[in-house]
Amino acid sequence: MTDLADLQAGIDVDRAEELFDSLASVTVEEILGRWHGSEVPTGHPMDGLLEVSGWYGKEFADADHVHPLLFGTPGSLYAVNPKLMPLGTLNRLGPRFPRWMPPGGAAGFRLARTRKHRARLREVRFRGTVSAAMVYDDLPIIDHFHRLDENTLLGAMDLRGSQRPYFFLLERD
Template sequence: MTDIAGLQAGLDSDRAAEIFDSLPPVTTEQILGRWHGSEVPTAHPMDGLLDVSGWYGKEFADADHVHPLLFGAPGRLYAVNPKLMPLGTLNRLGDRFPRWLPPGGRAAFRLARTRRHRARLREVSYRGAVSAAMVYDDLPIIDHFRMVDADTLLGAMDQRGSARPYFFLLQRD
């Protein structure tokens, strides 16, 4: 079994990829529902961004209806349109992306709220295995998932132009 606390404490990107590759694939049906996310620090340019922004996780209603970015807290969750997020600029910024938000910065995420689902699930081959993956509607990003246990997924965000994936954990609500 993979040590979740060890993943959350951080490791290098190569070790995270080895762990990801060692985990079994999942089907789209296995991951339906709402999931709470956390980052796996690997010195990726995005490390820290989701935590400081108030990211909660993801919600998979069915294969064609996914909220890829949920923010807030239980009882006050809202979906955000990823197209309005600064994800596309991260590759150009490298490690210069700030790990803090200015006063009122989290409020800006509320301006990007949406009720529309902005992604879908498909089973995709990635790093030698076919597994459930979340395909963003408007961005060149695919989040690939592997099973840590029945209620925990390790995700690898594969973004066009990024030299390595960004890793994160999802735990079933």
């Protein structure tokens, strides 16, 4: 199953891991640019949180300059400092707090805006394969990427304290 709509509708976490492991690796240079993201529901405690938050995606300017969290809509996108997002808390609370929002709803993320790049890209071994990965500057998180097709990546967020990866898609803008 590699149809985007099927993945966005949800997949068993074991199947998501199998799919991720079966996909080709990518280099840092191959993924430079801006990407629109969506979730792959697997039953992970963070399922649904990015969607309700208004997350747009990621921007990889070069290996050392990455905006890991873009919010808004094309023409009015803004980067958010992930250090100001309670990702660890959300991971622990999971379904008990599925609709967390900052004060003012998704617009409240504007309070955490940044112009500074908050992550970098490196090639990292994960689940036996070396591929491009995004390393957050201030958080114990690494997002690993494999190629689903020419313009789509399957991402696996490796978040300290999480038993299984959180899966998401990135489609090239």
